[in-house]
Amino acid sequence: MTVPAYVVGICMGFIYAAFLVCIIGTLAKLGRYIRAPTHLRWELYPVPHEKAYFAVRDEIPMLRGSFAQFYHGGLAEELKEMLPEMLFLVRVFRYRRRIWFFSLAMHDGIYLILAWFVLLLIDAITRLAGIPVYAFSPNPWGAFIAWLTIITGIVGGFAIAVGTVGLFIFRLADRGMREYATFREYFNLAFIFTVVITALVAVCTYVWNYMCANGFTFKNLVDALFGNHQGVFYEAMMQMLALITFDPSKLAGLTFVTSPLMLAHQILFCLFLLYYPFSKMVHGPAKYVSYHLVNWDDKPHQEGPLHYNYWGIIKIKER
Amino acid sequence: MSMSSEEKKVSELPGTPPGAKRRRVLGIGLFTEDEYVKYKQTVPPTLKDVDLSLDGYSALGLPENVPPEKEKEWKEKFLSGLKKLLDPEKNWTFYRPFILTWEYCARCQTCAEACPIYLASGKKEIYRPTYRLEILQRIYRRYFTWYGKIPFLRKLMKADIELDARVIKQLAELSYRCTQCRRCALYCPLGLDQGLVDREIRKLFSQELGIHAKELHELGTEQQLRVGSSTGMTPKAFLKIVKFLEEMIREKTGLNIKIPVDEKGADYLLIHNAGEYLSWPENPAAFAILFELAGVSYTLSSEPVGYDAVNYGVWYNDIQLYKVAKKHFEIARKLEVKAILIGECGHAWKAILTAERVIPKEERVPFTDVLIVMDDIIRRKKLNLDPNRNNFPVTLHDPCNKARKGGIVEEPRRIIRAVVPEEQFREMEPHGYYNYCCGGGSGFAIMHPYNFDEWKMKYASYYKVKQILEAFKDVLHKDVPKYVCAPCSNCKGELRDMIAYYGLWEKYKITYGGLVELVVNAIADIPPFLELEFH
Numbered sequence: 001m002t003v004p005a006y007v008v009g010i011c012m013g014f015i016y017a018a019f020l021v022c023i024i025g026t027l028a029k030l031g032r033y034i035r036a037p038t039h040l041r042w043e044l045y046p047v048p049h050e051k052a053y054f055a056v057r058d059e060i061p062m063l064r065g066s067f068a069q070f071y072h073g074g075l076a077e078e079l080k081e082m083l084p085e086m087l088f089l090v091r092v093f094r095y096r097r098r099i100w101f102f103s104l105a106m107h108d109g110i111y112l113i114l115a116w117f118v119l120l121l122i123d124a125i126t127r128l129a130g131i132p133v134y135a136f137s138p139n140p141w142g143a144f145i146a147w148l149t150i151i152t153g154i155v156g157g158f159a160i161a162v163g164t165v166g167l168f169i170f171r172l173a174d175r176g177m178r179e180y181a182t183f184r185e186y187f188n189l190a191f192i193f194t195v196v197i198t199a200l201v202a203v204c205t206y207v208w209n210y211m212c213a214n215g216f217t218f219k220n221l222v223d224a225l226f227g228n229h230q231g232v233f234y235e236a237m238m239q240m241l242a243l244i245t246f247d248p249s250k251l252a253g254l255t256f257v258t259s260p261l262m263l264a265h266q267i268l269f270c271l272f273l274l275y276y277p278f279s280k281m282v283h284g285p286a287k288y289v290s291y292h293l294v295n296w297d298d299k300p301h302q303e304g305p306l307h308y309n310y311w312g313i314i315k316i317k318e319r
Numbered sequence: 320m321s322m323s324s325e326e327k328k329v330s331e332l333p334g335t336p337p338g339a340k341r342r343r344v345l346g347i348g349l350f351t352e353d354e355y356v357k358y359k360q361t362v363p364p365t366l367k368d369v370d371l372s373l374d375g376y377s378a379l380g381l382p383e384n385v386p387p388e389k390e391k392e393w394k395e396k397f398l399s400g401l402k403k404l405l406d407p408e409k410n411w412t413f414y415r416p417f418i419l420t421w422e423y424c425a426r427c428q429t430c431a432e433a434c435p436i437y438l439a440s441g442k443k444e445i446y447r448p449t450y451r452l453e454i455l456q457r458i459y460r461r462y463f464t465w466y467g468k469i470p471f472l473r474k475l476m477k478a479d480i481e482l483d484a485r486v487i488k489q490l491a492e493l494s495y496r497c498t499q500c501r502r503c504a505l506y507c508p509l510g511l512d513q514g515l516v517d518r519e520i521r522k523l524f525s526q527e528l529g530i531h532a533k534e535l536h537e538l539g540t541e542q543q544l545r546v547g548s549s550t551g552m553t554p555k556a557f558l559k560i561v562k563f564l565e566e567m568i569r570e571k572t573g574l575n576i577k578i579p580v581d582e583k584g585a586d587y588l589l590i591h592n593a594g595e596y597l598s599w600p601e602n603p604a605a606f607a608i609l610f611e612l613a614g615v616s617y618t619l620s621s622e623p624v625g626y627d628a629v630n631y632g633v634w635y636n637d638i639q640l641y642k643v644a645k646k647h648f649e650i651a652r653k654l655e656v657k658a659i660l661i662g663e664c665g666h667a668w669k670a671i672l673t674a675e676r677v678i679p680k681e682e683r684v685p686f687t688d689v690l691i692v693m694d695d696i697i698r699r700k701k702l703n704l705d706p707n708r709n710n711f712p713v714t715l716h717d718p719c720n721k722a723r724k725g726g727i728v729e730e731p732r733r734i735i736r737a738v739v740p741e742e743q744f745r746e747m748e749p750h751g752y753y754n755y756c757c758g759g760g761s762g763f764a765i766m767h768p769y770n771f772d773e774w775k776m777k778y779a780s781y782y783k784v785k786q787i788l789e790a791f792k793d794v795l796h797k798d799v800p801k802y803v804c805a806p807c808s809n810c811k812g813e814l815r816d817m818i819a820y821y822g823l824w825e826k827y828k829i830t831y832g833g834l835v836e837l838v839v840n841a842i843a844d845i846p847p848f849l850e851l852e853f854h
Contacts, residue, residue: 033419037411040637040673042515044504045726046752059685060658062586066695070729091508096429103427179444180426180453182477283423283509290423290510294416298726310638311526312409 008258009248011266016243018270025277026285033289044295048077082291087111099170099177106163106192112156117240119149123233124241133237134228136219146226149233157200164193188281195272198265203232206256232256346485347454347493348373349445366769370488374445376774378495378766379532385484393487393528398462400527401455404519412637412677417519420511424452430503430513435755435782436496446778448503448513451493451520458482491530494520498760498779499634500719505752517761521635531635534766539631540639544646547623548593549631549765554621560596561619564604571604572845578607579618581654586616587692588651588684591662592808593627594765599811599832602663605839605848606689612842613701615692618654625650628661629808630670634761637677644674651684659686663833665720665807666760672725690721690806693838694730697737705843709739711800711851713837714747714790716783716814717754718807728752731806731834738841747786755782757805759813772816780817787829795827800851806834815854824853 058064084090089107092100123145127133135150137143168189171177210224211217226233235256242250256262276282350358355372362371370381385393403409404417430448431437437446444450460478461467467478480486494517501514525531532539543549547557561578568576579585589610595602610617620626624646632640651659661668668688675683696702715735721727728751735744747754757764758780766775791801805811814831823829830853840849 033415036407036415036418038676039415040412040676042413042416042512042673043724043726044501044510044512045723045728047726060687062657063687063691063695066698067691085508089508091506092427092429095432095506096427099427174428176428176431176447177426180428180449183475185426280423280425283425286419286423287509290416290419294419294512295504295510310409310412310641311403 003258003260003263005248007263008251011263012243012248012251014270015266018273022273022276025274026282029277029282030285030289033286034293039294041297041299042294043298047073047296047298048081049073049075049296049298078292078296086287098174099167102163102166102170104163105159106167109156109159109161109163109196112152112159116149116152116156119145119152120233120237120240121244123149123237124244127237127241128245132228134231134234135222135226137228146233149237150222150225153233153236154203157196157203160196161193161200164189164196168193184280188279191272191275195265195268198261198268202256202259202261202265205261206232206259346372346483346489347445347480348489349375349443362770369769370485370492371770372485373489373492374443374496374774376771377492377769378771378774379491379530380768381488381491381530385488390484390487393484394482396528397458397482397487397523400523401459402463403527404523410519413515413519413522416512416515420452420513420516421456423509424449424511424513425509426453427508429508430506433502433506435500435502435758436498436778439778439781445493446496448497451490451497452513452516454480454486454490454493455516455520458486487528490520491524491528494524495532495761495763495766496774496778498719498756498758498763500756500760501723502719502753502756505723518634522637525636526638532762532766532768534768535631535635535762536639539629539762539765540636540643543624543627543629543631544639544642547625548627549629550593550597550627552593552596552627554623554626557593557596557621557626560600561621564596564600564607567600568604568608571848572608574608574611574845576607576611580621582618584655585618586657587618587660588625588654588656588658589617589619589660589662589689590625590628590647590667591619592629592664592667594629594808594812595662595664596626598815599808601836601848602833605833605835606662608839608842608845608848609693609696609702609835612844613696615696617660618656620650620654622650622653628664628667630667630674631762633666633670633673640670640674641677644671644678645682647671648678648682648684652682656684659684660692661686661688663689663806663808663835665718665725665809668725668727669720688721688725688727690727690730690734690834693835694733697734697838702838703843704738704838704841706738706740706841708841708843708847709743709802709837709849711743711802712791712794713739713744713802713804714787715744715750715834716747716757716787716803716805716807716810717751718805718810719754719756719760721807722754723752731804734834734838735804738837745790747790755786757783757810757813758817759809762809764809764812764816772820775813776817776820780813780820783813784817784821784823787823788827791827791829797826797828800828800830802837802851803829803831804834804837805831818853 089100089104092103123133126142126145131139131142133142133146135143135146137146168186171181171185207224211220214220223231225231235254238250238254239257242248251258350372358375368383369377370383371377407414426449428449434448437448440446457477457480460476461480464478466472466476473479497514497517499514499517501512504512504514539549542551547554561580565576565578568574591603624643630640630643632643647659661671671686715731717728758775763775763779787803794801803814805814811831818824818829818831830851836849840847
């Protein structure tokens, strides 16, 4: 079954719009927190970039220099704390191991899919440069990047599916989580799952049909995934090419990405992008604010209070 | 007795006890209506008119019966206060951290594993760290969202808490069931803070409805601003106590020390928690000895508020926080000191850190903590120390406000290593940034109303008692006196209560005290200073 070309065109326009809204919406959301009035200091130690509580002591002449030997910190210390937290959910692993596996699967799955988009971009650029990109490409870089795309995409997709189902079940099964979960939390998980499962079903169906037609061999399996001029990842790469060159004609002859199920997937994905900045899921970027601007703030030198109005009750002084 | 609260199915509420599907509860608390009526029959007459419907205890003494007009007023003010909490201008002081927790708490419940009160209660739902936020948000959704206005959507969207006097009272009480130790925030994968939510609820009640613990407000900040100290100590009484301290030092050590008061141009303005002068005078006396022998230039102040470092505003009210901090900075500028020095008082340290940004830059004075200065003195080897003077088992309790909330963890350990024999010092587990609160945090140490002490001992202090006993498990024998070192007045107050309540002195000879006492006791040039007793 094929879809009329104008539908494909509209879908492509929708992708641009959703992408833009998602980026702008997320930045606006972050901007809201970053531009919010400077709150009172409310750190939570240990603060990785300020281990010896250096800042306050240094302004006192009697203590100047006394604590320099204990000072070790900086951006590297922050990253040492933050990166494992982001990539492996260290706190969840330490303190709530029961949900860790599924939580990790979902979050790292999302990171992998983000990486997958970047890989598709690299695929597309490599192809623009005239290097053949597919699994059995004679060019080593073309082959390497193709395999990386296949693995990242498949592992990421399945990880998200497993993670969201697991977390959904945990929300229902764990009393503490069930009683506190709102409809929205289930909806978010179900939404992510639906976006991913439509793509996975489409991919599996395509691969199955291809192999049924051409025989169940490893080569056919790989060709169905990322062959030369065919395969799901090949078509995804071509779509990325069409998107970055603003050229819908690149989609001509593609059957997988223009199939009804994949169009449904793309529309769902766009809806997800539109929804994301306005949902709780934007907690990823918001985590930057909660750690760097609140818990690890630790800035004693500030230009006085910017606001003098307390609770709409007393005005202390106008600057 | 009026039961103003609309009955709700237990399963609709997060307070659901396991296997209690079809029971009905009263508001957001622990009791069913029948249970509450029965419970009230068992309480002493003084508690008959007090609302105990949250969990059978009362910290605020709110009345059982609330007239309808008062209920209406409370309800209106509560909702307007809730709106203000979410307003970046009106609540600029804590909007940013609060809104992050408000918007992004995913209820993964990781924080529950961190909360000593929740764990000590046998995981009672109402003490779960996220419970307060949950209740607040259900009220918010009920009154401020479109779906909260549509009855059949309320349950699905968890917008199902009707605000009435009972719920308001219970939520106010509930905000006094958290010590704001912020251990939960340390566990939170998103860096969010349920301790702050507790503080903001108290703030809403205090700033909008005028509901606060009288020990924190009327007898606390208000009295401090009016008389000079939350203990009620006047400047005259303070000067008398200083004379008494000089006498005490002379008797104990033979040293003739003149404690400097109101001396202009000193390096430090030393401000103790005024409770020290009344309950633990050996603590300020020890500082007088230490600073004299180490040659530290400092002064005390006899101006009202200048001799009391406490600032209870940090627990419940931004306006009071500002007023008290302003006085501290004002007095320091008047005395032309180079820095304010906070004594062994945890929350005073946190308060001055927090309040710094409400003081205009030109009115500020640098500040530091005595643990930092003591560490500096010891590392500069200004004293002749003999650790064998403290030859008894010692453990260190990290005050949350100094450690997790104030960044001071290594300093007291370096000090202890210099003044206590190595084999005698033992750590509690966990310690440092991950320590458990003594149970006296957020003002609990000074709050003894109604039957609240029982709640504190059973729930808030339970984990600390357990930790102390574990730290001393190899030396529990009665012949060996043991010392819990707590460089914080409120922690000491709570330790005093828990040692008495659990009989730790009679059974195990466990006592408590500050850190400077150990330091002064180790100074080889003067007679021993410390007496291991429990009063």
